Amino acid sequence: QKEVEQNSGPLSVPEGAIASLNCTYSDRGSQSFFWYRQYSGKSPELIMFIYSNGDKEDGRFTAQLNKASQYVSLLIRDSQPSDSATYLCAVKGDTGNQFYFGTGTSLTVIP
Amino acid sequence: NAGVTQTPKFRILKIGQSMTLQCTQDMNHNYMYWYRQDPGMGLKLIYYSVGAGITDKGEVPNGYNVSRSTTEDFPLRLELAAPSQTSVYFCASRMRGVPNGYTFGSGTRLTVV
Numbered sequence: 001q002k003e004v005e006q007n008s009g010p011l012s013v014p015e016g017a018i019a020s021l022n023c024t025y026s027d028r029g030s031q032s033f034f035w036y037r038q039y040s041g042k043s044p045e046l047i048m049f050i051y052s053n054g055d056k057e058d059g060r061f062t063a064q065l066n067k068a069s070q071y072v073s074l075l076i077r078d079s080q081p082s083d084s085a086t087y088l089c090a091v092k093g094d095t096g097n098q099f100y101f102g103t104g105t106s107l108t109v110i111p
Numbered sequence: 112n113a114g115v116t117q118t119p120k121f122r123i124l125k126i127g128q129s130m131t132l133q134c135t136q137d138m139n140h141n142y143m144y145w146y147r148q149d150p151g152m153g154l155k156l157i158y159y160s161v162g163a164g165i166t167d168k169g170e171v172p173n174g175y176n177v178s179r180s181t182t183e184d185f186p187l188r189l190e191l192a193a194p195s196q197t198s199v200y201f202c203a204s205r206m207r208g209v210p211n212g213y214t215f216g217s218g219t220r221l222t223v224v
Contacts, residue, residue: 008151042217042218043216043217044154044213097159
């Protein structure tokens, strides 16, 4: 069973602060890693992907990947109340065509 | 460009009834998936398809069936509905290749009573 683990939270940060979301995975052969944002009652939407060790930045979002530690994280700089949502980590293994999802971390940004 | 379209958005079924959840995508994606999402449990894969005529089971296939006769459509059939199938169902699709992510439909909220 391929496992993806996230701290369910809730994580609360003040507006303007950095929010740090973490994810670990069990399949050492995993190739690509995705972060989805899901607002309450809505479907997940893709915000970042990463497949090489190191950092990848896109606007206020930075994804960090450490394959040796089997760890991927998402940093949200200058957090805004509109960032309040559940963030899902998804991992694609080295075999198969499906993604494995964590249970998500609930983030609340306090104005 | 509509993306991934799911119907219906909401449905209440009685125990033992059957229904089909519809999913259509207009992005010419090869791969399509059905997930269910229960509170606090994350997304669990029910079935997936890598192309027309090819389907495969995911983690939780019992009580469900699928077909993929065209690239665009991937319906999910529930036979003999049970309360345990109360959930939110998401259809997703993606193009073959790394690192293409999923595009999700808006979901179907199903209640079995």
